Amino acid sequence: MTTSVDSERTVTVTVNGVLREATVPVRRVLSDLLREDLRLTGTHVGCAHGVCGSCTVLVDGVPVRSCLVLAVQVDGAEVTTVEGLAREDDRGGQVLHPVQEAFRECHALQCGFCTPGFLVTIAAGLEARDATAEITEEEVDELVGGNLCRCTGYANIKKAVRHAAATMRDDAR
Numbered sequence: 292m293t294t295s296v297d298s299e300r301t302v303t304v305t306v307n308g309v310l311r312e313a314t315v316p317v318r319r320v321l322s323d324l325l326r327e328d329l330r331l332t333g334t335h336v337g338c339a340h341g342v343c344g345s346c347t348v349l350v351d352g353v354p355v356r357s358c359l360v361l362a363v364q365v366d367g368a369e370v371t372t373v374e375g376l377a378r379e380d381d382r383g384g385q386v387l388h389p390v391q392e393a394f395r396e397c398h399a400l401q402c403g404f405c406t407p408g409f410l411v412t413i414a415a416g417l418e419a420r421d422a423t424a425e426i427t428e429e430e431v432d433e434l435v436g437g438n439l440c441r442c443t444g445y446a447n448i449k450k451a452v453r454h455a456a457a458t459m460r461d462d463a464r
């Protein structure tokens with residue numbers, strides 16, 4: 292039996308609230324769909340082996356390593372990339388997500404290569420917890436533990452997590 296590895300499928304996916312469609316090889320990974328087909332280059336690819344976390348995006352609200360997920364697997368799903376973290380304000384402008392704001396405030400990046408993955412992972416983690424509760428050091432460690440950064444030493448990234456959690460706690464009160 293001959294199997295064609297080059298066959299294509301049309302994938303329809305809602306990315307950052309916008310319905311998108313692309314016809315891709317069946318072996319195309321989600322990170323390539325986002326970067327190459329949809330031109331959303333905010334998602335970075337570091338290791339391409341599921342180790343570094345740079346490529347993390349949300350699929351139906353859950354952080355996934357987009358270098359390990361096939362584009363065809365997200366057909367019909369909702370994907371949020373780093374480009375989708377900012378929110379519209381009531382004057383039609385954009386406001387940064389508290390995690391983005393905290394990274395800026397706390398100098399939590401240097402080269403920035405790992406940053407999209409950290410932002411997406413931490414934003415999802417903080418949004419999933421009780422915002423009114425004080426964040427613990429164990430939670431902070433867990434939120435940053437799955438992503439690798441070669442520049443920062445993590446101290447400022449952890450500071451940014453605490454800062455963002457405090458902002459979200461104030462907003463929730």
Ligand code: FES
Nearest residue numbers: 337339341344358
């Ligand atoms: S690029 Fe996907 S985990 Fe490193």
Ligand code: FES
Nearest residue numbers: 401403440441442
């Ligand atoms: S800021 Fe350079 S790899 Fe993290």
